[in-house]
Amino acid sequence: AQSVTQPDIHITVSEGASLELRCNYSYGATPYLFWYVQSPGQGLQLLLKYFSGDTLVQGIKGFEAEFKRSQSSFNLRKPSVHWSDAAEYFCAVGLGNTGGFKTIFGAGTRLFVKA
Amino acid sequence: EAGVTQFPSHSVIEKGQTVTLRCDPISGHDNLYWYRRVMGKEIKFLLHFVKESKQDESGMPNNRFLAERTGGTYSTLKVQPAELEDSGVYFCASSPRQGGTNEKLFFGSGTQLSVL
Numbered sequence: 001a002q003s004v005t006q007p008d009i010h011i012t013v014s015e016g017a018s019l020e021l022r023c024n025y026s027y028g029a030t031p032y033l034f035w036y037v038q039s040p041g042q043g044l045q046l047l048l049k050y051f052s053g054d055t056l057v058q059g060i061k062g063f064e065a066e067f068k069r070s071q072s073s074f075n076l077r078k079p080s081v082h083w084s085d086a087a088e089y090f091c092a093v094g095l096g097n098t099g100g101f102k103t104i105f106g107a108g109t110r111l112f113v114k115a
Numbered sequence: 116e117a118g119v120t121q122f123p124s125h126s127v128i129e130k131g132q133t134v135t136l137r138c139d140p141i142s143g144h145d146n147l148y149w150y151r152r153v154m155g156k157e158i159k160f161l162l163h164f165v166k167e168s169k170q171d172e173s174g175m176p177n178n179r180f181l182a183e184r185t186g187g188t189y190s191t192l193k194v195q196p197a198e199l200e201d202s203g204v205y206f207c208a209s210s211p212r213q214g215g216t217n218e219k220l221f222f223g224s225g226t227q228l229s230v231l
Contacts, residue, residue, distance in 0.1 A: 004157070009155075036220075036222075041224060042224055043118070043119065043206065043208075043221075043222035043223050043224040043225065044158075044206070044208075044220070044222040045222070046219050046220070049219070090158065102148070102160045102163060102171060102174075103148075103160065103220060104160065105150075105157050105158035105159075106157055107155070107156050107157040108155070108157070108158075
């Protein structure tokens with residue numbers, strides 16, 4: 001069965017430090033991969049997505065993610081974290097069929113940023 | 116442009132009662148999805164509408180849950196009767212195109228349902 005694993009329930013980093021959030025997926029075909037962010041009181045917002053081509057994708061707010069097929073991973077990175085990045089981050093896989101698709105989410109990683 | 120709106124933002128009910136959640140997608144979006152997150156776990160797919168038709172309802176937990184999408188516009192999700200394990204955050208999302216695996220979802224801010 002398709003699944004998405006985010007091994008870190010929460011992570012704390014200092015403001016200005018680099019960040020990497022881990023994501024592993026289980027899917028038999030070429031995956032369509034996403035990272036979403038949820039800030040308090042808000043809906044989920046798409047940060048970036050990978051469909052094909054360059055395995056390093058750039059997103060909004062200075063985030064990037066790298067697809068590594070050999071490791072079934074799609075880790076999210078940011079070189080310098082800002083206090084406003086404190087939120088919950090969800091990795092997801094898009095599963096398609098002729099009628100549409102569904103998105104499978106991981107359990108999320110909550111990011112805390114300390115001054 | 117208005118985003119996806121959900122109502123109510125919070126609902127507290129007793130076991131056995133009925134609750135109806137509403138989602139207004141972005142105007143013109145054919146696809147509408149319901150998801151649920153229980154107690155810090157993963158966000159789980161419930162069902163998918165394409166316009167007014169149910170495309171995929173494989174994630175609906177049981178027959179206490181009924182989803183409708185009148186005229187292909189807003190959608191409601193009714194839980195009747197509610198049980199304790201139904202507590203969680205119910206998210207609605209919409210997207211503009213039919214089909215395809217690369218669509219961006221636009222999410223509402225969710226309804227926090229607490230069943231006591």
